[in-house]
Each structure stands twice: as structure tokens, then as C-alpha cells.
Amino acid sequence: MTATAESTSRSPLGTSNRWRKLIWMVPTAVVIVAVVILVAKGLRELPAVQSFLVDFPGETDLPATAPVGFPAWLAWQHFLNSLFLLLIIRSGWRVRTVRRPEAFWTRRNTGIFRTRNAPKKISIDLWLHLSLDALWIANGVVFYVLLFATGQWMRVVPLTWEVFPNAVSALLHYASLNWPTESGWVNYNSLQVLAYFTTIFIAAPLAIITGLRMSGAWPQKARRLNALYPIEIARAIHLPVMFYFVLFIVAHVTLVATTGVLHNLNNMYAVNNGESWLGFGIFAASAVVMVIAWVAARPLLLRPIAALTGTVSR
Template structure:
């Protein structure tokens, strides 16, 4: 006979059951939005609005055309580091004690070395690589003029973004040519990811880490609770963005889109898809590779790693 379900499992099941109503509610809301968008587009005012604002702002004169190879490499490295950041971040949230403890080498001036779990050390190490990659990306972005493709340069970006959202919502998606110019909604999304969400993730992560200066720990101008309240939702934003981004890439001309970013060419060949498929396999392997058996040897290059002793079992009540 199977054992009866424990009472500890009940809260989890009840929580999911209480949220089950969100699924039909989301479907109903999506259907209403689609019908409203289609209805508005069928009116004279809606048609005039989309003709006036087709969904994309014109780029400044001399804007670069095409996606260079360096941008493709940056794109992939950014995806790799984000996958590892999410993976290690979830590990940190799942077990605050961690499987191993990492202690840094002795610091100058007699200051005590940093101590943290191996999972947190891995998370911070990947964060550092992600930040370094981001700095290189932003520097080269402005040096090559590619910044005009993801930074708003005129106020008509707002009505064009509304127009693009309306076209997406009505299921008659805007004509796109990402090789030349992103639509306004894409542009604002990329701008938000690069210049708003990424810096927010960095500044909140630094505040939560042990590297935050001790003399500022009780600073009222940046309380720990605020950083904690913003850091995890920022990660969820990145996850949501990736899901929507990949979905649109694959449903709006997959071969051409994948060639743009992975093969740096504006063609319908399968080259970009092949590179994308291989890189996706590497991302999956990286997800499963972020385990102590592989991260421990790397962490030992920068400090001492010891296994965390098991928790003491509480004696049964009786």
C-alpha cells in the first residue's frame, strides 16, 4: 500500500489549486484583447493611426545596416551567462546553507576573508563574467554606431510602439526587417533590457552580496529589503523577455531571423539554424553542468571549499 500524502505536501498543492483560476482568466483576457485590437483596427480611426505610425521609427542618417559577427557572439555569451545566472540564482534560493562552503584567501590589512556557499560564489562569479561581457558590448555598441538601433532617437517611438503592440494584439503582426531596423516595440524592449533591467540586476545584486561595504550595511538610502524586493523580480523579467523573444524569433521568419544573429547574413539558408541548434545544446549542457562537482575545482582556484556538514535530524516527537 502506498503511504498517505503527508500534511507537509498539502500547502503546496493547495497553493497551486488556488492559482489554477489564473489559466482560464489569462485565456479570457487574451481573447478580449485580441477582439478589441481587431475591432479598433477595423475602424477608420484605427486604420489612420496605423498608416500614420506604421510601427517603426526611422533611424538617423548613416545608421549601420546589418548585424555584425561581434554582436552575434555577444548575444550568445549574454544568453549563456543569463542561463547560468538563473540556474545558480535558483540554487541559492532553494538552499541557503548550500552543499559546500567557500572561503576566500586572507585579505590585506587583517580583514577577515569572505565566506559564502559554493552556490553563491558560482552565482557571483557568473555575474562578474556577465557584467564584463556587458561592458564590452556597450563600449563596442557605441563605438560602431550600432546603438542607434536600440536607443530611441525621436519621440514618435511612443506612438509607433503603441501601433506595433496593436498590430501584434490583432494577430496581424507588423512587417519587420530586423536586418535594417527593429520595430518600435522591439527597440524599446531591447533598450529596457540593456540599459534598465541589466543595471538594476547589477546594483541590487551588489547590495545583496557580502562585497557590499560593511560601513554601508545600515544605510537608509539603500536598504537591504529594497534590493531583495527588486532583485528576484528582475530575474523573472529576464526570463519572461527570453520566452517572448525566442517565441517571436521562431514565429516571424525563423530562418531569416536566426541567420541575422547567428550567421550575420540576410538570407533564408539553414546556416543560422544549425548554429542556433548547436548553441542551444551547449546552453542545456551548461544548465546541468552548474553543479558542485564541476564548479568546486574552479572555486578552489580562488579560495578553500569544504563540504557543508549535514543538518542535524530533529528527534521525533512522542
């Protein structure tokens, strides 16, 4: 690439042009959604499909020992996971797209972290990404422990094969804009169960395992281990997992807003099954925190924090 071409691709105008090329995705998405709705509504008119919806109403019964409602720790976990994921996605995308980082961070080669080789200099965006990953993993360990200790795992783990046809039934309800009867306070529908199970037990571990393989913490000289788990595989998986989280967040927020927003926010944030504005108020406060964190996650404001654990340079 020539200096002129490189300069153009990095300029705000070049970035703007690249975003304009993606505008076609908006009308395409609208057309696809409209077609899906029409097809789903047509399918619901078929006698065989109507019989299927009767046989599989969209959810399976929980064990009698399954807990009802949401404990306070789950509300806090929901907020922390949302905050960390939002910033992890933002910082990860910057790592992939920012070609000239505004600052770099180098770990201090002292104490228990002292090594023979000089520590590698990384961008401050990567430092933020790895720091957030560590916080997210620590929070995730607490989440897993509490999930199994309190029996909440029974609500997000498929316990029978009937969850799959019931998930198809729930999907058909959603796609035809005829929302399935929901009572997340008591029992998620089968599509929700599969989505939460995939997010908690598949996507999250994949993000951690692939991210670890790509990080400096991975033993680079372990030839046998590296041959069994090439970095190319980790790179091929890590980005699609990020896109999965983005799609999950968009779908999750959309359905929360369109299937009884006050009731859902009370379940998730105020840990009650009512229709008051308390849950909305807590959600609004948490949204303000997220916005502040998003704005604060800039190199200029991150430098003093990064300097506490290493050397920041240009």
C-alpha cells in the first residue's frame, strides 16, 4: 500500500466512505424481516402447524425443586455482565480496527511478573480489552458458583429433548409477531432457554478460550500445545463469537422492550414480579453508568489508570 492510499484509508473521510458502503444492509434487513413475518404468518394458517403449536406450546415444565423468581445477586450479575460485555466489545473492535493507537502500555518487569525477556508493548486498547476480560472472567466465576449453588441453573439448562420442538414453536410465535405467553419469573420459554444456555455455557467459554490463545499469557514456546491448538483457529472463532454476543444483546433488548417493558425490567433489576416503575428507574441509572463508562473508555482518560500497572508511552 502506498503512503497516499494508506493515509486515505486512515482518514475520517475514508472511514466515512466505508460506513456508507454498509448502508445497503439496512433496507436489506427490513426486507428480510418483512418476508420472515409474512412466511411465519402463512405457516400458522396451516392445519399441521396449528396442531404442532398445540402439541408444543413453547415451553417445558421445570422440576418441582426449581426456584421461582430472581434473587438479588442475579440482578447485580446482569448489570455487571452487561457493562463488561459492552466495553469488551467496544475495546475489542478498536483493537481490530484502530491502526495507529494513541498510546501503548508495557508491563513493568518487576516482582512476581519479572521475566527474562522484555515485556511486550501493546496498545492501550488491547490493555483495556485484556483488563476487562479479567474482570468479566472473575465475575463469571462468581456467577457460575451462585448459579449452581442456588438451583438457578435449572432455568437455563435444557432438561428434556422436548425443548427443541418447543423452541421452534416459540420462534414461530415471535416471527409471526404473536408473542408466546411468557412468565420469565417462573419459567423461560424454550427458545429463551436455548439462547441463555448457548450464551452462558458455549459462547462465553469460547470467547475466553480463544481470547486466551491469542493473548500474551499463552505459552508461546509450547510447540506441542500450539500444534494442537493453532492460533489461526482461535482467531477464526473469536470474532464470530463477538458477533453472536452483539446479536444476542440486540435481540434481548428488543424483546425486553416489546414484551412488557415495565414487567421485564422489574424482574431483571428490581427482583419483583410487579408493574411499577422501580425496575425502569434502576435500569435507567445503570444505563447512565454504561454511557459514562463508554465515554470514559478513551486513551486520554485511560492513561492514568493504565500507568498504575505499567508504563504508558506514545
